[in-house]
Amino acid sequence: MKVEQIYTGCLAQGAYYIVSENEAAIIDPLREVTPYLDRLKKDNVTLKYIFETHFHADFVSGHLDLSKKTGAPIIYGPTAQPKFDAIIAEDNQIFNIGKIRIKALHTPGHTMESTTYLLIDENGIETAIFTGDTLFLGDVGRPDLAQKSTSLTQEDLAGILYDSLQEKIIPLNDEITVYPAHGAGSACGKNMQKETVDTLGNQKKTNYALNQPDKQSFIKEVLDGLTAPPKYFGMNVALNKEGYESLDLIMNKGLNPIPAEELEAFVEETGSLILDTRSPIEFHKGFIPNSINIGLKGDFAPWVGTLVVDVKHPIVLIIDEGTQEEVITRLSRVGFDNVLGYLKGGFEAWKNSGKEIDEVNxxxxxxxxxxxxxxxxxxxxxxxxxxxxxxxxxxxxxxxxxxxxxxxxxxxxxxxxxxxxxxxxxxxxxxxxxxxxxxxxxxxxxxxxxxxxxxxxxxxxxxxxxxxx
The missing domain is CATH 3.40.250.10 (Rhodanese-like domain)
Structure with missing residues (x-):
């Protein structure tokens, strides 16, 4: 058996790759699926299942593309209602992968379909839990994101989350490894630890949310200090639930070099936002008027989501040479699929064309x-x-x-x-x-x-x- 955490720092997101004998499972994959396909090929294994812990709000999952390219079914927890074919697991349902088993534990609260997956090894020992946004290290998932899709208040959802933790998670053995969907820096929680893996026993000791004396105290502490979630979250949920275009098509559309002489007319005709992904040091020295700087070398995608908000807004890129595929990929992770092209030759081409340049003091x-x-x-x-x-x-x-x-x-x-x-x-x-x-x-x-x-x-x-x- 092999369990690999595939952690993406810019999103503070953890996906999981699990292998037993000649079969594999992937939990909460990112939008770009090539790295997973490469791992499957290298290990000479077949992807049997794609597990989703919930409908993610902060990123677009790669579940659809991965399923199309491998034939593996997508699995959600109870009450999930995706607009595409998927297996909706029953609470406590078992899924076999090689010699291991994965048990679906319905743990609503963050969202109503939220599910924790319990890994049982070859010897029948409960070894790990993949908790999604139900349980983080140092925190639990915020219970205010699913209100619009239910008639429940955030207090109701927090109470449901408390019951899920008390009934499904806390009774498990202290030695079990906790693999959450996110770490420090994610907007899905407020008090996450910097570590990305821990034991459940240590979380029982150190996680404030697991140390509340009763449900009312839990509700109060979990809701205290929550800031408004980024506005793009709802759009990502819709994409994960309803479907989206293949990343291959998104990439082909975005890899469109636009000459400096044509950029202004193209932007005006399409109503595009000019997104400059160069570093702040380079941007302040000179940039195209009205362009917005969000540097690629930083929390790029979450800031685009937070500030641009509308994932359908057309975008034209100003990039460092050779980064166009990385930029388009990272934008696609948070649902920004409408990249229409990039400035051919980068900012130097704009400067050499003699067009107007702005600066920041x-x-x-x-x-x-x-x-x-x-x-x-x-x-x-x-x-x-x-x-x-x-x-x-x-x-x-x-x-x-x-x-x-x-x-x-x-x-x-x-x-x-x-x-x-x-x-x-x-x-x-x-x-x-x-x-x-x-x-x-x-x-x-x-x-x-x-x-x-x-x-x-x-x-x-x-x-x-x-x-x-």
Missing amino acids: RISPSEFAKQFKDNSIVLDVRKLSEYSAEHIENSYNKPLDAISDWVNSIDDSKHFFLHCAGGYRSMIAASILNSHGIRNFTEIEGGFNGIKKTEKFPITNFVCSSKTL
Whole structure:
């Protein structure tokens, strides 16, 4: 028997590849299925089942493409109603893979179809659980995402999740390995540990949600501090439930090189968003007016989902040479399938064509220290939890994920400084501000991490946040 966790850091997502004898199973696959097909071929095994723990909200699963290319059936837990052919497991139903068995444990609460899969090895020993978004390391799945599809409140769902954990998970042996669908950084929970694998016994000791004295305390603690989920989540659920185009077709459409001389007319005709995926360092030196910078080397796909929201919005890419397939793939993971092409020759081609170029005024923390005055306006675009822990005194917290709510309230007649933690998010904010005609600001390279090192600024005392929101 072999169990392999295939972890994707930018989404904080774990898929699982399980082999016994000449058969395999895959749990919660990502959108691009070639890596799984390569593993199956290398191991000379047949994919028998594709298990889905629930209808994912934060990414688009590869279940459909994988099923079409291998013939393996897709399995969901009880109450799931996909729009395509699938096996809807009964609670406690057993599935055989080689000499091992996988038992479906219906664990509703995060969503009503949420199911944990219990792995029973060749010797009949319960070895591992694949918990999806029911149980994370350090946390449990948020119970507020499935409200629109049910008549239940988030309090109702939290109570159902409590019952699932108490009746199905906690009674299992402490030695069982916990394999969750997500780790730290995912918006599907609020207090996840950095580790991606643990024992159930350790989770019983360290996970706050498993240590509540009663159901009401559990409901209160699990719901406390939840921020609004990213707006693209609902669209991803729909794609996972109803189906989507093959990634092969998405890739063919997106691999369309557009000459610099034709880009403006193409964007105007199609209504496309110009998405610049270069690094903040390169972007600030020069970019196409009205383009939005979300750097590929960062939490790229989740930020596109959070800020662009509409997965059907047409997109034209500005990329570093040779990254077009990676960019299209990573966008497809969160359902952005309408990439219409990319600038041929990259930004250099645009610059060499003599067309208009915009810039962001970026300065170092040391230069910021020289320019900063007591009446300077400072906008901090980090999360509220980061800002609450430590920030420049009298600065304003304007979280990037809520920029659509506050961008139109900015007074462009008053100069302000802009920063995040390290420069990635503040450059995204800078590009959005520029696209709204707001230009009277200066962005700080290196963000708050660099600012603290200057020892120039009045900083609030650090307060350790008990929950990462």
